[in-house]
Amino acid sequence: MGFDCRGSFANLSRMKFPRFFSLLIVATVFAFSLRAADKKLTVGFSQIGAESAWRTAETESIRGEATKRGVNLRFSDAQQKQENQIKAIRAFLAQGVDAIILAPVVETGWEPVLKEVKRAKIPVILVDRGINVSDESLYTTLIASDFVAEGRLAGEWLAKKLNGKGNIVELQGTPGAAPAIDRKKGFEQAIAKNPGLKIIKSQTGEFTRSKGKEVMEAFLKAEGKNVNAVYAHNDDMALGAIQAIEEAGLKPGTDIIVVSIDGVKGAFEAMVAGKLNCTVECNPLLGPAAFDAIEAVKVGRTVPKKTIVKDEVFDQSVAMDVIGSRKY
Ligand code: GYE
Numbered sequence: 001m002g003f004d005c006r007g008s009f010a011n012l013s014r015m016k017f018p019r020f021f022s023l024l025i026v027a028t029v030f031a032f033s034l035r036a037a038d039k040k041l042t043v044g045f046s047q048i049g050a051e052s053a054w055r056t057a058e059t060e061s062i063r064g065e066a067t068k069r070g071v072n073l074r075f076s077d078a079q080q081k082q083e084n085q086i087k088a089i090r091a092f093l094a095q096g097v098d099a100i101i102l103a104p105v106v107e108t109g110w111e112p113v114l115k116e117v118k119r120a121k122i123p124v125i126l127v128d129r130g131i132n133v134s135d136e137s138l139y140t141t142l143i144a145s146d147f148v149a150e151g152r153l154a155g156e157w158l159a160k161k162l163n164g165k166g167n168i169v170e171l172q173g174t175p176g177a178a179p180a181i182d183r184k185k186g187f188e189q190a191i192a193k194n195p196g197l198k199i200i201k202s203q204t205g206e207f208t209r210s211k212g213k214e215v216m217e218a219f220l221k222a223e224g225k226n227v228n229a230v231y232a233h234n235d236d237m238a239l240g241a242i243q244a245i246e247e248a249g250l251k252p253g254t255d256i257i258v259v260s261i262d263g264v265k266g267a268f269e270a271m272v273a274g275k276l277n278c279t280v281e282c283n284p285l286l287g288p289a290a291f292d293a294i295e296a297v298k299v300g301r302t303v304p305k306k307t308i309v310k311d312e313v314f315d316q317s318v319a320m321d322v323i324g325s326r327k328y
Contacts, residue, residue: 042072043294044092045101048129049080051174051207052236053264057328058128058284062101065287069295080174080206082106086113092122099123099294102139106176107132114138123297127286129178136305140297143289143307145282147182151233153280153313154183154259155190158197158229161257161277165196166228169219171205171212171241173233179282180204183233183261200226205237212237216244225250229257235267235279242275253277253316263314265326271319278315284328 043066050056066073074097076088082105092100093116100122104110110131115138117124123140130142158168168191173180184202191197201219205212212232219227232238238260245252252258252275260267263281270276286309293303314322
């Protein structure tokens with residue numbers, strides 16, 4: 001049964017001229033959306049840097065997911081500098097990317113560049129750190145953990161371990177960064193309930209192992225055996241502090257209790273070795289959720305303004321059982 005073109009053109013010509021045109025328009029729109037749907041997405045990813053094992057795991061998760069989904073990813077490492085992230089976002093704008101993934105190093109200073117992105121109607125997916133803006137429409141969605149809750153969980157665990165009594169030194173994250181501000185707030189909320197617990201020293205270790213070691217050395221020099229515990233805003237700083245404690249001839253995990261946040265493999269190894277006591281997980285594997293959000297926005301679906309990733313507390317009592325199943 002061949003295709004009778006003469007018959008169909010006859011039908012077409014008998015068709016009322018407007019109906020034919022509307023069919024033509026529908027067909028054209030359909031063809032375009034097919035083409036739009038299978039057009040390879042280009043996404044710009046402005047990453048903070050590689051300051052910790054956690055950050056590297058996040059980068060790998062986003063890069064890996066881009067490859068899996070055939071997305072053309074433009075990656076920029078800002079070396080911890082906001083001005084480099086702003087430069088990268090302007091470059092992505094000039095390149096006409098389809099979407100931008102941003103891990104903002106600090107909370108403030110984003111309004112001018114995000115206004116430019118909004119004018120270009122390019123969706124902005126914030127990963128792991130939030131920002132302070134007067135107009136929330138300057139970003140599409142935030143995918144992150146609840147840092148205040150993480151700090152509170154660490155504080156509650158330590159308060160129990162120390163029976164509500166002791167001197168704590170705190171290694172803070174990058175000044176002005178959402179996790180540093182909120183993990184401090186949450187921890188102090190938990191400590192405030194225990195008058196016997198005191199934060200005697202608190203300083204930034206910039207989320208790095210080397211700075212964590214350096215600052216802990218200074219704390220030990222200043223306070224010596226007066227220190228009962230160290231609270232680090234991330235595992236990398238805690239691992240640096242453990243080195244400093246050992247070099248000071250003390251036993252980390254025993255003489256000085258060590259609590260931190262992230263849940264990276266190195267932290268589990270230190271817990272199994274008895275040197276770290278507890279870590280509060282902060283999941284860096286945000287690639288799938290970030291690209292789900294981009295794909296949803298690209299086909300006109302709405303996405304929640306905020307997606308909070310669930311975290312767990314791990315201490316030495318479970319470390320050996322869990323370490324084998326850790327993905328980062
Ligand atoms: O805890 C730390 C990294 O923004 C949640 O940044 C992230 C933090 C993470 O440097 O390891």
